[in-house]
Amino acid sequence: xxxxxxxxxxxxxxxxxxxxxxxASGSIFSINDMSWYRQAPGKQRELVAGITxxxxxxxxxxxxxxxxIYKTNAKNTVYLQMNSLKPEDTAVYYCYAYIRVRRWxxxxxxxxxxxxxxxx
Numbered sequence: 017x018x019x020x021x022x023x024x025x026x027x028x029x030x031x032x033x034x035x036x037x038x039x040a041s042g043s044i045f046s047i048n049d050m051s052w053y054r055q056a057p058g059k060q061r062e063l064v065a066g067i068t069x070x071x072x073x074x075x076x077x078x079x080x081x082x083x084x085i086y087k088t089n090a091k092n093t094v095y096l097q098m099n100s101l102k103p104e105d106t107a108v109y110y111c112y113a114y115i116r117v118r119r120w121x122x123x124x125x126x127x128x129x130x131x132x133x134x135x136x
Contacts, residue, residue: 018042018125020111024096025130032134033099038111038127040092045116050094052085054107054132061110065096078104101134108132 024036040047051066065075065085073085084097094113098105111127 018044018115018117018123020113020125020127022109022111022127022130025109025132027133027135028101029136030102030134032101033097034101034132035098036096036109036111036130036132038094038096038113039090040113040115040125043117044092045118047092047113047115048122049112049114050087051112052094052096053110053112054105055110055129056104056107059107064109067094098132101132103134106132106134 019042020038020040022038024034028034049066049068052064053061054064055061063076064079065083067073067085082100087094108129109132110129113125114122115125116122
């Protein structure tokens with residue numbers, strides 16, 4: 017069984033920084049994409065940032081220049097560095113991955129979510 021484990025959320029003042037991490041574990045053949053989504057109260061879940069297996073990244077306009085998605089040498093782990101945080105960044109952040117568990121079988125996986133609260 018594959019699971020995504022998130023960490024790094026918390027309470028931070030406006031202008032502060034947080035780094036979220038997401039580690040995929042289990043029987044993994046390969047990972048095509050990993051992304052961060054967020055959902056604020058009363059809003060739809062939205063894509064924040066994504067990274068593909070070839071290293072290509074994309075961001076929603078509201079976080080460009082402030083957030084960075086990246087991977088380290090640790091396999092199957094993705095990070096979201098969040099700088100210059102604003103109150104409107106407050107949301108539950110979810111890790112997502114599209115994972116091949118066998119050569120011809122791929123599935124969507126979601127983390128449990130981690131709360132990010134930006135407030136003074």
